[in-house]
Amino acid sequence: MNTKTPYLIKRIVTASSLLILLLGFAMVLGISMGSTDSGIKNVFQNLLGEKEPDSMLYTIIWQIRFPRVILSALVGAALSLGGLVFQALLRNPLAEPYILGISGGSAIGAIVGILIGFSRFPGVSLTAFIGSIVTLLLILAMSSGQTILKKDALLLSGVMVNAFCAAVIMFLISMTQDSRIHNIIFWLMGDLSSGDMRQVGILAVILLPCFLLVFWLSNPMNLLLMGKELAQTMGVNIKLVTITLLVATSFMVSATVSYCGLVGFVGLVMPHMLRLVFGPDHRVLVPACVFGGGTYMVFCDLLARILPKQGEMPVGVITAIIGAPLFIYLLKRSSK
């Protein structure tokens, strides 16, 4: 046994530390900026406890912005990782939970949960999870034939699943008359404003084991890119790995959907960019997606908070404006 550090560890550590730095920077910005302009210096003094806690600012920072920034980072990480996993499993760089319709299915589940009156956790999370699993099974059933696994067919079926889910969601909304409707509509485009520290903590407890599990399976994901059969001849337990990854991913996606609604294209944008920078090895990409995806989401949320003159816009607006053109670019390039 050689005692030298494997070169891969160095790559993982380099990539991760770089992105952790970026994430830290984004979080500081996210905490410092917002509709109440308090100045970065003020915020820092407050954070470090050098000043008498200005009670107003203190509340804004610790009870509103801090949980929100952590929530954004968690959601961004989970959605990026979700995209990465689907891209590996379906061997399609355009796959993403939102595009495939899995987020939509999970949203139906969540809305049903909300309308029934469940609490966010575990009730709504659970109905969202059921919704995502049902959609996932539907997509897998449709793509299990040889031909439909082709890129375009898979994406088309995703578009259709999405259209269907959107219709069901609208149906559910039309059937209700009470005040929860406004919440639901805002939530449909992604809403990160609802986190308090306890809820964010619960979400973290749900997501962190999933992150670790996916990282643990990152080498089999590399082998899966060469096709299921070849991966099997290289000693991978295909069934176990595939099912574990699908369940973990649906779980992550539905947890984030039940907390903050539909945020699209994050799982497309981040894995693509990180792959350009760090290469296609999943052992590097999984931690990179966690930290990079978190960073991206914190920035997107910041934009969503500071761009509007009054109030804020749903963060899904920002991610879609960035993500959809990239999707079209990737589609055009991959069909060459």
Place this chain on the structure above:
Amino acid sequence: MNTSINVKNLSHSFGENLVLENISFQVPQRDFFIIIGPNGSGKTTLMKIISGILKPQNGRLEILNRSIDLYHRKSLAQTIAFVPQMLSADFPFTVFEMVLMGRSPYLGMLGLEQENDLKIANQAIAFTGLENLAHRKLDQLSGGEQQRVFIARAICQKPDIILLDEPTASLDLAYQVRIMDLMEQLKKEKGITVVMVSHDVNLAAMYADHLILLHKGQVVCQGLPDEVITYQTLEAAYGCTLLVDESPLGKSPRVTLVPRKYSIRE
């Protein structure tokens, strides 16, 4: 002679459809063994069973005198490497990264490669003559170069047996010979048993030590090239008129397709 693969009374069906019927043959160690047969004769299914992708339904399959059921996933992967027909490379790994993946049956879950694994990968790259391409992305290579990368990956797996599914199918003439020469070299220099499915009867005749001819899921003929490649056996299996004589290079049989306009039997 030691056998590396021993197939005994093997049958396999997909639902009602019997694809392999009571197949028996042996592959000696350090042999260049080629499986030929028309489309739908069960070649690919046979390959998938030997490589462990499909479980044998009926009959026995022994790898190095040990039943395939007794192998653990990883130990089977250390014994047999598989080179599938053609792979698409949508996710651009470099040649080196791709070849290095061949080490994963020897590594833990995260597949963290040690110095020694890098060395073995470099040797496999040198053996296949890919040194100059080692840091190129896979999707920038030609079909023939990619095929060599997949073979290098299989070599890096340090197997006793390499299985190849029509490795020359989509390659130009020069690459066909190059790949076949490489496999012969692999057998001679590394002592690896090479088992290949091939559509090209002429190439098979020139390179194989032993052949089997599959037809409708059965072994219709097996043995040395000049025992298997005769116009009687081939015409019966492929259902077309063929001319078999001796190659101008000597020793091995040569097959010529006979278009209908030349056919004397009508």
